[in-house]
Amino acid sequence: MAVTREQESADRILVAATELVAESGIRATTMRGVADRAGVSRAWLYRLYPDKSALVGTVLMRLVEESWSSARAELDGVATLARKLAVGVQIGRRAYDDPGATLMRLRTREPDEYAAFVGAGVQGVVPDLAAFWREYLEESAAAGEISGELDLAEASEWVARNLISLGTMHSATIDPDDLDALEAHLARFVMPALR
Structure with a gap:
């Protein structure tokens, strides 16, 4: 089964968020930072995770x-x-x-x-x-x-x-x-x- 672009982006978001949380901690991790590191738009990030709590909680x-x-x-x-x-x-x-x-x-x-x-x-x-x-x-x-x-x-x-x-x-x-x-x-x- 082929990985879709959407799934690939979602995976990159989780990897980026995990890296940022590990490097900087929860407080310093931002939605903008995650989007930038993952190479996705903030709009796409918010489409998958409505807020920082949802994203960091998942991580x-x-x-x-x-x-x-x-x-x-x-x-x-x-x-x-x-x-x-x-x-x-x-x-x-x-x-x-x-x-x-x-x-x-x-x-x-x-x-x-x-x-x-x-x-x-x-x-x-x-x-x-x-x-x-x-x-x-x-x-x-x-x-x-x-x-x-x-x-x-x-x-x-x-x-x-x-x-x-x-x-x-x-x-x-x-x-x-x-x-x-x-x-x-x-x-x-x-x-x-x-x-």
Whole structure:
């Protein structure tokens, strides 16, 4: 199926908007700047996106989905929950270190704008991460790896908070870059709590 000129222009607009948001942030990104970078008229841009909120919201939601999809793909072949959690800590650590981690930078530098464009209630890392891990806890509960009687919403939030701590706080006893040591720690302390 051939790509139409309209679709090609729409794709260029999203690429341009993503680049500008990544380079300059939400506040500094303008509709004029996006149109200029994409090589389209502002009239065409406004035909597709009636305002900056619609455009930046679309960009941010695409980035969120790409981030979660990439993490899910990395976790797909991992057998146990303890290993998945350990890999998850390392994914999170890479997200903070990667200069292309646009979402993490925007959440930190422009939290109010981020919340306004993505939507209220999703600006916090903990709710997002808890929602992400809940499906893995559900799978583990169904497989009998953890208790099926857990309050999965509460357990998912607890897991998210633990993973954030392991990935971001210095430790004298745990090297978060050592996958096997991290998995052993999670197997000793987190997994018994979930059983």
